């Protein structure tokens with residue numbers, strides 16, 4: 001099919017331990033950078049979609065706050081979106097649908113967050129953990145048994161995968177090592193200058209078994225925005241368009257520890273059919289890596305390997321630099337920065353424009369991008385290409 | 389006995405039958421009157437058949453370890469002296485799954501599929517928590 005929307009601009013702020021700006025400031029800066037990248041200004045925007053991070057507050061009317069902060073007038077589309085870790089790609093999908101329907105022409109899709117605080121002096125109260133939200137699960141019963149937070153719940157699913165398929169910490173470690181190798185080639189990655197071996201992985205402290213610290217994504221302050229517009233208009237703008245060739249979502253429901261399967265199965269079907277492409281056409285893969293384990297599950301569910309063989313697939317070096325299937329080529333959320341799904345999207349745009357420098361995948365024409373949220377319960381897929 | 393310092397769950401109206409039964413050393417689970425599905429924790433309607441009718445029924449207390457993790461970070465001061473400790477998901481013989489702890493089993497000795505049975509621990513005047521103990525051999 002002929003693609004009708006494209007990503008015309010990308011804006012990435014500084015990422016990581018950046019303490020002098022808040023979440024709104026990051027969002028505004030990301031949109032400004034994305035507009036400048038596209039050769040547009042804020043007056044061209046008639047759509048705004050925001051996935052607010054933790055800093056925006058649970059009941060935040062985020063897109064309204066951002067609109068006010070940016071002085072945007074007469075938006076024809078504005079919403080705050082939450083489909084868990086699937087939101088970033090879902091924003092681009094909703095923008096595309098609205099543009100195709102003629103509701104608006106130029107949409108900024110934004111994520112920003114600033115949960116990291118400057119380190120306190122020695123002896124100060126240790127922060128983090130035990131948030132009030134953790135007590136909401138099962139009316140406080142989880143807390144009574146000592147289970148707190150998302151890491152703990154994901155660990156339950158990962159342990160089942162290990163039991164059923166023989167996946168091991170060596171396999172998880174292989175994901176961490178491969179992505180660090182990519183990050184070592186990406187100067188913008190938070191862990192750019194930190195090489196990692198499998199031994200280092202095994203030595204990293206346990207957070208919640210079977211997860212070491214290096215199985216869990218980073219925490220980052222920063223913002224990322226992309227500008228979505230029609231394919232026709234994108235051709236007249238400053239940078240080469242990255243066409244949205246296919247898009248899909250999959251939200252399986254059910255008990256993830258029972259199914260050990262993500263929504264990628266459903267989402268990829270819709271997205272590939274729309275694009276008229278197969279997995280064999282995919283040159284680079286950018287997955288939502290909240291954990292090393294998620295990468296393994298998603299490689300299986302997309303069909304890059306058989307179910308249960310994600311671990312050996314990665315341990316074989318296939319996803320690392322020089323491997324047959326480059327995955328998370330900027331270092332991903334494990335080693336580069338964590339912008340809740342905007343990380344894989346931004347890396348796909350960089351690769352398809354040929355802007356990857358030391359980490360550029362040769363002849364990268366088609367990228368598969370995914371978002372995964374909840375406990376394997378929400379999923380979104382984009383098939384992006386520099387070619388129509 | 390030292391004071392109990394871990395989080396004590398609130399006895400909400402939905403979970404009152406569960407806690408009242410635990411006081412009696414009985415494990416009860418909500419069961420759908422429409423399709424018979426056991427579900428835990430309590431919910432207003434059945435996601436299988438959408439019936440709103442339910443009852444609390446006593447279950448055997450037998451089950452097996454379905455999955456587990458080992459918590460190494462202190463998220464609540466009440467657990468500071470216990471890390472690393474394991475949290476388990478027990479799949480009851482009747483099918484419902486419960487998050488809980490094992491008693492008398494070191495984290496390194498926990499295995500998926502390990503048969504377990506319920507035991508009870510009084511943690512306050514109002515709340516008795518079901519936990520699980522390993523069943524060393526069939527019939528014990």
Ligand SMILES: [Zn+2]
Pocket residue numbers: 420421422423424425434435436437438439
């Ligand atoms: Zn039912």
